[in-house]
Structures are given as C-alpha cells and as structure tokens.
Amino acid sequence: MLPVVRIVIAPDSFKGTLSADDAAAAIAAGARRALPDADLVLRPVADGGEGTVAAAVRAGAGLRTARVTGPDGEAVDAAFAVDGTTAVVELAAAAGLDLLDRPAPMTATTRGVGELVLAALDGGARRIVLGLGGSATTDGGAGMLQALGARLLDAAGNEVGPGGAGLAGIARMDLSPLDQRLRGTRIVVATDVDNPLTGPSGAAAVFGPQKGATAEEVALLDAALSRYASVLMHAVGAWVERRPGAGAAGGTAAGAMAVLGAEVVSGAAMVCELVGLDAALEGADLVVTGEGAFDEQSLRGKAPAEVAGRARAAGVPCVVLAGSVRVPAERLAAAGVSAAHALTEVEPDPDRCRAGAAPLLAELAARAVAAALPPAVAR
Structure with missing residues (x-):
C-alpha cells in the first residue's frame, strides 16, 4: 500500500x-x-495587504469591527483582528481603493487607518501589525497621523487638507498631542514592496496611476511627498524619503516609520508565520x-x-x-x-x-x- x-x-x-x-x-x-x-x-x-486579517483569524485571533473614516471621508465599517495584546489591522479596510465609487488620487485619506489603530489601542493592544496594500491613498500616512493626534499645519497654522493635495502646503508638524499610548506600543508595518517614498520608483510615480492619477497629478503628488519628507525630518530627525519600503501604500509606511517608529517586515513572511x-x-x-x-x-x-x-x-x-x-x-x-x-x-x-x-x-x-x-x- x-x-x-x-x-x-x-x-x-x-x-x-x-x-x-x-x-x-x-x-x-x-x-x-x-x-x-x-x-x-x-x-x-496573503502578502501583508488584503487578507492579512483573515489569516490572523484563521490562526486563532478574534475578529473586531470599528466604524471609521473611509478614503473619501464617508464612514465605513472596518474589521481588525485581536490576539491578546496584538492587533492586526489592514489599511485596505479603511483606505482601500475598493471603498471608492470613483478614484480620488489627490484627496483620498488614511484617517480611518489611524482610527483603526485607536480602536486597537482602546482594546488593549500593545503591538499593532499594520498590513499595507490595496490603498486608494497617496498621503504619506498623514491622515493616519492626524487621527492619532498629530497636527499637520500649513504656513498660516491651519490643519492641511486631506490627501496628497493637502501635503503640498504642509509647513510644520506638531507631535505633542499624539496619543500617549503609542509610546509603549510596538508598530509593525507589513508590506510586499520596497519602493522609496519619492522619485521614479516612488509612491506617486509607480502606484499613483493605479489610483487614477494623471501624469500632472503624479508630479504634484511626488513634490508634495518630498515636502512632507522634509517636514518629517525636521519634526523627528528621521530621513525616510529614500528608505526602502517607505513608499508602500501611498507612503503610509513613511509616516509610520518616522513618527511611530514602525518596524518594516515582509508581509508575506509574517503571514506565513501566522498560519x-x-x-x-x-x-x-x-x-x-x-x-x-x-x-x-x-x-x-x-x-x-x-x-x-x-x-x-x-x-x-x-x-x-x-x-x-x-x-x-x-x-x-x-x-x-x-x-x-x-x-x-x-x-x-x-x-x-x-x-x-x-x-x-x-x-x-x-x-x-x-x-x-x-x-x-x-x-
């Protein structure tokens, strides 16, 4: 036999x-x-994007939902996974391209991603795995940081608007109101790309057209992200513009690296370990x-x-x-x-x-x- x-x-x-x-x-x-x-x-x-929460649930994590801001400002119900003090969050659940009726390459926001992180913190998470992928956004994670308490200001001291378009006018960043629980929280960013934030292989140039950006809009977004990188440098002393993976999910990885001290890992490797x-x-x-x-x-x-x-x-x-x-x-x-x-x-x-x-x-x-x-x- x-x-x-x-x-x-x-x-x-x-x-x-x-x-x-x-x-x-x-x-x-x-x-x-x-x-x-x-x-x-x-x-x-999964490779760290869509499907990461499902993989965590299959591995034994519990499923939670939170009502958060979608990429166009409309409320959406987003799922995340919790296993003890670890939470697994998918950017696509709050800022995914599939959540839009029509592309919004200049104004789509990651604010809902920050709100998901807050929901995880409220649930007792002290380690948050943020799966990137499938994003509608090119805002460098600015909306996420704003939801977490950071103030992103223009030259007149006003909060910048949503999306990559808002970053075109950013002049400084005030991180003092950032949620204090983040100090004791480990943030892990899971991604399958190694693109830098800006340049020919950056977030706007490579992924902007997939999100509906024209050639002119790609140029504007790239310049806005470069300006944002300079502001991040002045705010925290971290230069992330050319760091591999910083361009993931419209540059959300860059904001997470610089402000949240996020560790970047292979999303696919992380999910293979999970399952x-x-x-x-x-x-x-x-x-x-x-x-x-x-x-x-x-x-x-x-x-x-x-x-x-x-x-x-x-x-x-x-x-x-x-x-x-x-x-x-x-x-x-x-x-x-x-x-x-x-x-x-x-x-x-x-x-x-x-x-x-x-x-x-x-x-x-x-x-x-x-x-x-x-x-x-x-x-």
Whole structure:
C-alpha cells in the first residue's frame, strides 16, 4: 500500500476574482479529484495587504469591527483582528481603493487607518501589525497621523487638507498631542514592496496611476511627498524619503516609520508565520500556491514566492497556479518553483477565466497535481 500523499495548499487571493480561502477550496477540490485519498492541508496566505486579517483569524485571533473614516471621508465599517495584546489591522479596510465609487488620487485619506489603530489601542493592544496594500491613498500616512493626534499645519497654522493635495502646503508638524499610548506600543508595518517614498520608483510615480492619477497629478503628488519628507525630518530627525519600503501604500509606511517608529517586515513572511506554514510543510509531498497574476513582481516578496522559498528550504516541490504566468521558465527553478500553470491552459479566453475562475482553477489543479506527482502516486 502506498503512503498517503500530503499536499499543502497555500494560495494568495486571485485579486478581484477569488479570495485566498476560495482559491484554496477550489485547488483542494481539484487535488481531491486527482488524488481522492490525499491528505490536504489548507493554509491560504496573503502578502501583508488584503487578507492579512483573515489569516490572523484563521490562526486563532478574534475578529473586531470599528466604524471609521473611509478614503473619501464617508464612514465605513472596518474589521481588525485581536490576539491578546496584538492587533492586526489592514489599511485596505479603511483606505482601500475598493471603498471608492470613483478614484480620488489627490484627496483620498488614511484617517480611518489611524482610527483603526485607536480602536486597537482602546482594546488593549500593545503591538499593532499594520498590513499595507490595496490603498486608494497617496498621503504619506498623514491622515493616519492626524487621527492619532498629530497636527499637520500649513504656513498660516491651519490643519492641511486631506490627501496628497493637502501635503503640498504642509509647513510644520506638531507631535505633542499624539496619543500617549503609542509610546509603549510596538508598530509593525507589513508590506510586499520596497519602493522609496519619492522619485521614479516612488509612491506617486509607480502606484499613483493605479489610483487614477494623471501624469500632472503624479508630479504634484511626488513634490508634495518630498515636502512632507522634509517636514518629517525636521519634526523627528528621521530621513525616510529614500528608505526602502517607505513608499508602500501611498507612503503610509513613511509616516509610520518616522513618527511611530514602525518596524518594516515582509508581509508575506509574517503571514506565513501566522498560519504555521513551516510546520505544515513537514512531511509534505507537494505544495500548491498561486495568485491572479504570477509575474516578475511576484518574485519580489509576494506571497507565492515566499511560499515557494519555504517549500524549497523544506525540500518540497512547489507548483504555482495563476490566472496568468509571466515569469520566464528559467526563472522558476531559481525561485523554488517546479512548474507554473495558467488558467488559460484550461480556458483560452481570459474573460471566461475571470467569470468562471473557481471551477477552472479546480480543473487546473487536478491536472497540475497529477503531473507533479510520480505516476504511481497519481494513479
């Protein structure tokens, strides 16, 4: 009798199509079709952005909600996770692009993120993990700092307006009213990008167009963020403009680094630790991960690359399933990936792939599992 095959299923979300949980369920259905007796271990992951709170809840944290200011100033209900004195907060829950009816690249605010941090502090949190990603904002975390008590002032002594547009007039910062509980609180920023705050690879230039910014608005936002960085330097003595990762979530990481003393960590690595991926890999025969688009950006710290790296360290082959695959074959092995398959192998029409992602992913998983495991096992 052959030993039971153990397959670890650890996908990220297929953005706009399937959540990480739904993707894992679809892959499991396909794997079960190929190997009915397999031991399937589901560990959906995230890269520090959307899905991080869900991962924390799956790991045993409790779920809380707070009513906070959305990116356009309208109130939204945002969820966060609490485990003892640790809280996990997602920026996207309070300042995500999906919360807007129409883009607002110049005025979208992170104020609600600060309000979520306050809710976590009210609940007794002394360590706050802030997952960045999916933001609608390019305000350098200014709104977040204002919600936490900081005063961001123009030359006339008035509070600056919301969003990156408000930063164009910032002259100084008064941190004395900042919530005193932050002094004894460890802030951890989880992100999957290493972009600086400004410049050609900065928050405005790279991510501004995704948030609806025109070329002219990108230039204005970049200049405003540079001015903001100078004010931060004068206020706290920390120069964060060129620091790797400072540009995450429209520069929110920069504000958190400078004012809150935030530690920046790999979001994907943090989530893999949360869900106990390394323990799940022990004795596994195969790992299946995936996301909507597996491309060169994926190899720069996104969740599937983190999963593949950990699988390689554990000596377990790893297969990537994605809506599309745009990584050259010669790069796969170096990333710890045995094979990568796209939904278009099952359905050539991309629109149909998006419309019927779950059943197509299940079929792709069935094929990939059968191909990845030895023939005697796959039978």
